[in-house]
Structure formats: structure tokens, C-alpha cells
Amino acid sequence: MEATVIRTGTEGKTWGGGNEPLKASYGKLMMWFFIVSDALTFSGFLAAYGFSRFKYIDSWPIADEVFNHFPFLHGVDAPMYYVAFMTFILIFSSVTMVLAVDAGHHMNKGKVTLYMFLTIIGGAIFVGSQAWEWKNFIQGEYGAVTTRGGNVLQFVDLEGERVAIEGFVAELPVTRVANQRNNGIWFSENESISEYTIEEVKAGFEANENILVRTQMVDENGQKTILSREESLSKLNAEAVGVVEGANLTENEYGPPLFADFFFFITGFHGFHVLSGVIINIIIFFNVILGTYERRGNYEMVEKVGLYWHFVDLVWVFVFTFFYLV
């Protein structure tokens, strides 16, 4: 039998094979496909955030008041500094990543190793900072009262400075016990009880003449509305139903529950991207050390993971703007 050689007559032509469409390798092109679709996912989340924000345009929390913590500066109002620090960490890790790619083009294994290592450290610091930010957000600082309409009422002194609930609550002789499975017939689940009861807050508020209620409504100066003492008392007695400290997915002390939901979901989704980016970077880092790409003859793998890493940075730039600035 003779070997059959198939000739299509297209060798060396466009459809003859061996071409790279758009002059990009398969791997890089697929990474771009992924990045564009992931960008659309993120913009879906951010647009949904914008939707809710426009829906509650006059009662949305003011970011500066929510995110105002800085490590070792307890009780100091430091809006934005911490998140700016996180932004710098991420931008800088992007720079070390692009330096690693650059060193890869020169087949400089030592430099690629060093820059990949720095990138991984930067990513780890960012994820850690994110965790700290979440901790502050979940713990809360001042506490608030929830109303029947699903809003929160916060407390301020006569100068308009926020007052924590624990600073003025009255001690009432009430003993509350969380319902347990062994003392209920139709027990399914129990809400965790707040540290103070709404009665204690109301009594404490009545006893302290110099505390006012602050509602969620934003006035024309961009500040939250502070009620007069009489309005405060009547509002509190008529509408308040519960006490909330910190934040979870169903209620939070900062404003509409959606605010915390979006915060957890969007920064969480981004944080998950950073985490997986760090893990992928570590894998590539070890491959670099083992000399895999040296043998392969190119460091394109570093370039591809670099694309993903820059994308994570790119998303953060937008999250930063829409959550903390606008």
C-alpha cells in the first residue's frame, strides 16, 4: 500500500493552517475571551448596584461614614485612607507582574522569579486587608434601631456626632432567653437576639436629653437628616421595632439591607478573584522555579496569568470608584 499524501493546495495560504488569528496565540486569545465575559459579569453586578442606588438615591449610606477605619487608629475618623492603601497595593502588584512579564521576554529566570514572588505577596496583603475591612463592616461601630418600614434610625449628639447605642441604653430588668429546640413545639430556627432590647434603647433615649435621631434621608447639603428632640421621640416610639449592631445579609446598621448585600457580594466576588489569582500565580511561580518555561523556550504562561492579574486590578479600580468615591 502506498502512503496517501493529502494535499489541499492551500499550504502557506490563509486557510492552510498554522495561522494565529488576530496574531495572538490560542491561550492568550482564550484568556481575552474569559476576561471580556468576566468584565461583563462584574459590570452586571455594578450596574445592579447602581440600580439600587438610584432607587434609594436620597437615603443611601454615605461611604465616608461607613468605611472610616484605619489599623491602630481606633475611634479616629479616617475615611478612604485604608481603601486607598489597598488600591496602591493592588496597583503595585500589577506593576511587579508586568515587570515579571517583561523579564520573561528576556528569558531572565531570576528576575521573573523575584517579580512573581512580589506579586504574590501583594495579592496576599490585599486579600488580608479585604478581610479586615469585612471584619469592621460586620462588627459595626455605633449600632442602630430598625423600623417597621425596614429602615434604620441612628443616633447623634447635639453637635451631630454619632453616638453608640451602648453609650446611652438603660439597664432594664428583662431577662431574655434565646428560644431553643427543647422548649418549643414547632421550633425551626431562632433569630439571634441583639445585645440590647428596643425597650432599653427607648428608655435610655428618653432619659438622655442630648441625643437625637438621625434618619437615612439625605438633605440638600448631602448630609443625613437630624430630627429635633420631639420628632426623634415620636419617631422612635412609633416606628422602632428592633436593634441592629453591625451587618449581615438581612439587616445592617448603615442603611438599606441591599447596601450590605452588594458590599458583601461585589467585594467578595472580587476578593475571590484575587484569591484565585494568587493561587494561579503561586502555581506559575513554582513552574518558573522548576524551569518549566526555560525548557519550553518562552514565558508566555507568565504573560497569560499576568493578563488575569491586571484584569483583577482593573475591576478593583471600578469597585473603588463606585463603592467608595461616587
Next chain:
Amino acid sequence: MAHSTTHHHESNTKGIWFVFALLSVVTIVEVFLGIVKPEFLVDTKFLAMSLLNWIFIILTIYKAYYIAWAFMHLEGESKGLRRAVVWSAIFLISYLMFILLTEGDYIYDVFESNHVAWDF
């Protein structure tokens, strides 16, 4: 394949540090404006949004451009790839923003002016 052998790569570390400086400066400006909140920028409205927010958004897109062009190396890709990436995203995202923000604003108006009690 054979990427690094077909054409010689100029080392571009100078450009990288320049972009880093640029991104840092823009971020510092944003943080500064966010803390100070200059009154005339907050009070001046343009297309239903304060001038300050417009500045934030424009600066963000400016940063995004540099990250995509310099760090993700879009400037070196072929024109087709560049356009496929950029315009797909821009068209779809602008459409999404337009629809959702318009709708959110409409719902706000309903709450505001119709007989719907939502703070009771």
C-alpha cells in the same frame, strides 16, 4: 509559539514605572477629592450627577485605559483583537448601565410621588 524569538522585545521598564506613577497620582487626586469634597464640584450638576462624580468616573476610565493599554499590553495587540475587546465591552456595558439606571430612577420616582407607602 516562538513568540519571543520571532521579534525582539525592547525592555520597557521605564514605561512601566511611568504608568505606575501616573496611576498613583490619579488615585491620590481621587482620594484627595473624595476627602475634601470641594463644594462647587458637589453642587454643580451635569446630566443629573454632580461634577465631582463625573470627575471620579472619568478619572477611573482614564486609569482603566492605562491598565488595559500598558499593563495588559493591548497597545501591542492587533487592531482586530483590540477592537473586539474594547468595543464589545463598551457597547454592552453602556447599554446595561442605561437600562438599569433609568429603571432605578423610575422606581425612585414611583416611591417619591405615587401613593405607595414604603416608609411606614
